[in-house]
Amino acid sequence: xxxxxxxxxxxxxxxxxxxxxCSVSGFTFSSFWMSWVRQAPGKGLEWLTNIKQDGSAKNYVxxxxxxxxxxxxxxNDSLYLDMISLRAEDTAMYxxxxxxxxxxxxxxQGTLVTVSS
Amino acid sequence: DVVMTQSPLSLPVTLGxxxxxxxxxxxxxxxxxxxxxxxxxxxxxxxxxxxLIYKVSNRDSGVPDRFSGSGSGTNFTLKISRVExxxxxxxxxxxxxxxxxxxxxxxxxxxx
Numbered sequence: 001x002x003x004x005x006x007x008x009x010x011x012x013x014x015x016x017x018x019x020x021x022c023s024v025s026g027f028t029f030s031s032f033w034m035s036w037v038r039q040a041p042g043k044g045l046e047w048l049t050n051i052k053q054d055g056s057a058k059n060y061v062x063x064x065x066x067x068x069x070x071x072x073x074x075x076n077d078s079l080y081l082d083m084i085s086l087r088a089e090d091t092a093m094y095x096x097x098x099x100x101x102x103x104x105x106x107x108x109q110g111t112l113v114t115v116s117s
Numbered sequence: 118d119v120v121m122t123q124s125p126l127s128l129p130v131t132l133g134x135x136x137x138x139x140x141x142x143x144x145x146x147x148x149x150x151x152x153x154x155x156x157x158x159x160x161x162x163x164x165x166x167x168x169l170i171y172k173v174s175n176r177d178s179g180v181p182d183r184f185s186g187s188g189s190g191t192n193f194t195l196k197i198s199r200v201e202x203x204x205x206x207x208x209x210x211x212x213x214x215x216x217x218x219x220x221x222x223x224x225x226x227x228x229x
Contacts (some may be wrong), residue, residue, distance in 0.1 A: 035218070045158070045166060045209055047218035052169050061217040095165060102154030102213030103171040 002026040002107050004096050009111030010106055016086050020111055022079040022096030030054075030074040036081050037106065038092040046053035047076075049081070086115045119143050119212050123221035126141070129229045136197040138224045140210035145190050154213035157186055158193045160223075161206040169208075170195065202228060 002005045008020040020036070035050040036101040049070045058070055079096050093110040120143040131135045146153045157170040168177050170186035173193060183198040197204055205228060210221040 039166075044223045045211070045220045047211075049134075049218065050216075050218075059216045093165075099213070100171075102148060102152075102218075103168075104156055104211060104213060104218065105159070105171075106166050106170055108165065 001107070002098070004098070004106075004108035006094060006096055006108045006113035009094065009113045011114045011116065012086055013117050014087060014115055016115070017082070017084040018081070018086065018113060020081040020094055020113070022108065023080075024077050024079070024096075024098075025096065029072075029077040034070075034072060034079045035097040035099050035104060036068075036070060036079075036094060037097055037104070039110075040089070040092040043092075047104075051079070054064045083113070086113075088115050091115045118217055119146070119215050119219050121210055121212055121221040123208075123210060123220050123224050126222060126224055128224055128226045130200045130226060131229050132202065133199050136200050136204075136226060138195045138208055138210075138226075140188075140193045140195070140221050142191045142193070142212055144191075146212050147190065153189065154187065155186070156191050156211045156213060158211065158220075159204075159206055159208045160209070163204070164206075166209065171221075197226075198227075200226070200228070 003025045005023045036048045051058045051070045067085045071080045095110045098105040122141045124139045153173050155173045158166040159169050160166040169180050175184045185196050207223045207225050209223050
């Protein structure tokens with residue numbers, strides 16, 4: 001069975017940084033593009049970024065480009081999201097997702113990032 | 118970016134009755150491979166979202182067959198043939214044909 005477990009969320013001050021992790025099991029991690037999606041409290045879903053199987057290609061939504069960096073460790077079936085210059089509007093639940101040519105599969109419970117002083 | 122517009126945003130339904138949610142995209146979602154990448158997600162209250170439908174009309178494993186997806190080009194629909202209490206929540210469409218992937222605003226389904 002496919003499992004994805006996000007971790008690393010925390011309370012951080014504006015301007016701070018954070019690294020989120022996603023540990024997966026139940027599928028061949030290295031065979032899939034992977035994405036991060038977030039949901040601000042009471043709001044809808046936002047796709048943020050994705051990364052190719054071997055890490056050689058990455059895509060970002062404009063409003064996180066330059067502040068967020070996606071990476072992966074195929075040896076340890078792990079996905080990461082490094083976030084810097086965090087703002088109040090980055091407060092959200094963050095989910096990792098498996099991509100299969102345009103189809104997004106969310107399975108985790110998410111990890112909560114709160115940006116506040 | 119492709120804009121996904123859902124309607125209605127709120128959908129009160131009677132138990133046992135059908136429900137339908139529309140999702141319109143700002144441009145055609147047919148990919149160069151000829152396939153159309155539209156997903157539907159359900160988010161029950163207090164729960165993370167889960168995918169119900171992929172590639173317009175394919176139901177995920179474990180999804181009841183009262184859920185169905187249809188459409189083509191720029192117009193897509195999620196239908197629930199007979200609404201049950203456990204179907205209460207917010208439903209989102211998403212396009213995966215273009216980057217960035219984009220979601221609809223969400224449609225809140227509630228029981229009358």
